[in-house]
Amino acid sequence: xxxxxxxxxxxxxxxxxxxxxxxxxxxxxxxxxxxxxxxxxxxxxxxxxxxxxxxxxxxxxxxxxxxxxxxxxxxxxxxxxxxxxxxxxxxxxxxxxxxxxxxxxxxxxxxxxxxxxxxxxxxxxxxxxxxxxxxxxxxxxxxxxxxxxxxxxxxxxxxxxxxxxxxxxxxxxxxxxxxxxxxxxxxxxxxxxxxxxxxxxxxxxxxxxxxxxxxxxxxxxxxxxxxxxxxxxxxxxxxxxxxxxxxxxxxxxxxxxxxxxxxxxxxxxxxxxxxxxxxxxxxxxxxxxxxxxx
Amino acid sequence: xxxxxxxxxxxxxxxxxxxxxxxxxxxxxxxxxxxxxxxxxxxxxxxxxxxxxxxxxxxxxxxxxxxxxxxxxxxxxxxxxxxxxxxxxxxxxxxxxxxxxxxxxxxxxxxxxxxxxxxxxxxxxxxxxxxxxxxxxxxxxxxxxxxxxxxxxxxxxxxxxxxxxxxxxxxxxxxxxxxxxxxxxxxxxxxxxxxxxxxxxxxxxxxxxxxxxxxxxxxxxxxxxxxxxxxxxxxxxxxxxxxxxxxxxxxxx
Numbered sequence: 353x354x355x356x357x358x359x360x361x362x363x364x365x366x367x368x369x370x371x372x373x374x375x376x377x378x379x380x381x382x383x384x385x386x387x388x389x390x391x392x393x394x395x396x397x398x399x400x401x402x403x404x405x406x407x408x409x410x411x412x413x414x415x416x417x418x419x420x421x422x423x424x425x426x427x428x429x430x431x432x433x434x435x436x437x438x439x440x441x442x443x444x445x446x447x448x449x450x451x452x453x454x455x456x457x458x459x460x461x462x463x464x465x466x467x468x469x470x471x472x473x474x475x476x477x478x479x480x481x482x483x484x485x486x487x488x489x490x491x492x493x494x495x496x497x498x499x500x501x502x503x504x505x506x507x508x509x510x511x512x513x514x515x516x517x518x519x520x521x522x523x524x525x526x527x528x529x530x531x532x533x534x535x536x537x538x539x540x541x542x543x544x545x546x547x548x549x550x551x552x553x554x555x556x557x558x559x560x561x562x563x564x565x566x567x568x569x570x571x572x573x574x575x576x577x578x579x580x581x582x583x584x585x586x587x588x589x590x591x592x593x594x595x596x597x598x599x600x601x602x603x604x605x606x607x608x609x610x611x612x613x614x615x616x617x618x619x620x621x622x623x624x625x626x627x628x629x630x631x632x633x634x635x636x637x638x639x640x641x642x643x644x645x646x
Numbered sequence: 647x648x649x650x651x652x653x654x655x656x657x658x659x660x661x662x663x664x665x666x667x668x669x670x671x672x673x674x675x676x677x678x679x680x681x682x683x684x685x686x687x688x689x690x691x692x693x694x695x696x697x698x699x700x701x702x703x704x705x706x707x708x709x710x711x712x713x714x715x716x717x718x719x720x721x722x723x724x725x726x727x728x729x730x731x732x733x734x735x736x737x738x739x740x741x742x743x744x745x746x747x748x749x750x751x752x753x754x755x756x757x758x759x760x761x762x763x764x765x766x767x768x769x770x771x772x773x774x775x776x777x778x779x780x781x782x783x784x785x786x787x788x789x790x791x792x793x794x795x796x797x798x799x800x801x802x803x804x805x806x807x808x809x810x811x812x813x814x815x816x817x818x819x820x821x822x823x824x825x826x827x828x829x830x831x832x833x834x835x836x837x838x839x840x841x842x843x844x845x846x847x848x849x850x851x852x853x854x855x856x857x858x859x860x861x862x863x864x865x866x867x868x869x870x871x872x873x874x875x876x877x878x879x880x881x882x883x884x885x886x887x888x889x890x891x892x893x894x895x896x897x898x899x
Contacts, residue, residue: 448706449706449707526743528739528740528741528743529743529745529746530704531696531701531704531737531739531743532737532739532743532745532805533745533755534701534704534732535699535701535732535735535736535737535809535818536732536733536736536755536756536759536808536809536812537729537730537732537733537756537759537760537812538729538755538756538759539729542759546745546747546755547745547746550745550746550747551746
């Protein structure tokens with residue numbers, strides 16, 4: 353009887369464990385199923401790289417949205433990567449213990465703030481800042497609802513992810529290795545640059561990729577500050593319309609237009625695939641880095 | 647003391663928080679000899695060694711009192727540049743710590759940092775140090791492969807060679823053979839004995855037999871206290887303090 357219980361418990365827990373993996377598969381399958389209607393009529397590459405978005409005329413080109421996503425993500429990463437890596441370096445190598453102990457939870461807290469709050473804050477602070485300060489500074493007109501605003505808000509949302517993972521990576525580099533470099537007469541910065549960053553390189557790449565995939569899929573906050581104009585942006589002061597925003601804004605609204613929902617499903621599928629690939633890649637790199645650090 | 651010395655430790659006390667790791671240690675280290683610091687684990691040997699090249703600085707909550715003079719320069723003087731002190735001491739740690747780069751770059755790391763950028767000159771230094779370490783024939787075809795691919799024994803010899811490439815005056819060994827097999831240990835010991843003709847060597851160990859094999863001068867640390875020190879033969883043959891006697895006969899360990 354006890355053995356039977358044991359067996360049942362084990363099986364049941366296995367099933368529960370299998371659920372998340374199964375969910376991803378079912379999402380992929382469901383989205384694929386729904387987007388078949390549009391794929392039957394139009395070529396995948398034509399949809400992906402078409403630049404016209406006129407649903408009423410049956411034209412569904414994703415390029416403006418893909419470009420919107422890429423622009424915003426790129427700006428966010430350009431801002432976020434150096435700042436968060438330097439923060440992580442400071443916290444792990446230079447900061448006195450009490451600063452480190454105090455800052456870490458604060459940074460992790462940032463990760464838990466609902467994205468709509470970031471969005472509201474972006475509308476109140478970043479959008480006017482970009483529209484009234486930065487754009488005139490560069491001599492261009494911008495409403496403020498722009499790629500740059502989206503990028504800034506996104507960068508702030510990505511900080512905690514990159515900092516957190518980078519800190520883990522740095523702490524996996526042994527203390528003795530740092531001492532070795534120091535004892536050869538290297539300064540702290542030389543030790544960081546040539547030894548710690550080098551030893552943790554793969555982990556750092558993984559941290560960046562994890563940040564990237566978070567940036568790529570972030571919907572709410574970006575949608576609120578980025579302007580949502582379905583045109584390929586020409587500068588960071590232009591508005592953009594990222595893929596997640598497209599889905600969130602239109603799903604359930606324009607369903608009477610033929611093929612519209614199918615097109616949105618395809619957009620979701622593309623998004624899911626990209627994020628999956630990023631995440632798997634990051635895990636893979638991180639795994640390899642851990643094995644090498646042993 | 648009637649021997650020449652460039653390294654004098656005076657009234658050194660070190661504490662971590664409430665824990666007093668070294669109590670008022672004073673020791674003159676003889677030039678061009680191997681000084682072995684023995685004692686049970688946790689007695690402050692490593693702390694003493696790391697205080698010499700100021701690696702203790704980076705430990706949280708450490709307090710250091712007393713003076714250490716190298717060439718009549720107080721290394722804890724705030725005006726002294728710490729990299730300058732560390733350059734004078736080559737450190738060999740317990741486990742070989744190869745830097746995450748090639749064999750060549752491991753050796754060239756120190757010289758590069760101290761301003762040698764000429765590739766030819768670096769090559770000469772690398773070859774000279776690897777030959778001196780007896781490693782050249784073993785690694786000359788693998789100079790540009792990651793140093794982590796060498797065997798552990800080779801890595802430790804590489805680390806010693808890397809330390810020597812910055813032309814230190816003093817070599818510090820922190821139980822440098824504890825991760826090695828007996829044969830590699832012998833090679834490293836032999837190398838240390840060769841080196842004492844040019845360098846002052848300080849080795850921390852808890853292996854008594856190793857102490858007997860290589861020590862010229864012996865210092866016994868117990869619970870943070872420097873109990874006894876003197877020429878190795880004398881201390882081994884006629885320990886004055888009962889605690890030293892007890893340690894040497896294996897009664898305390």
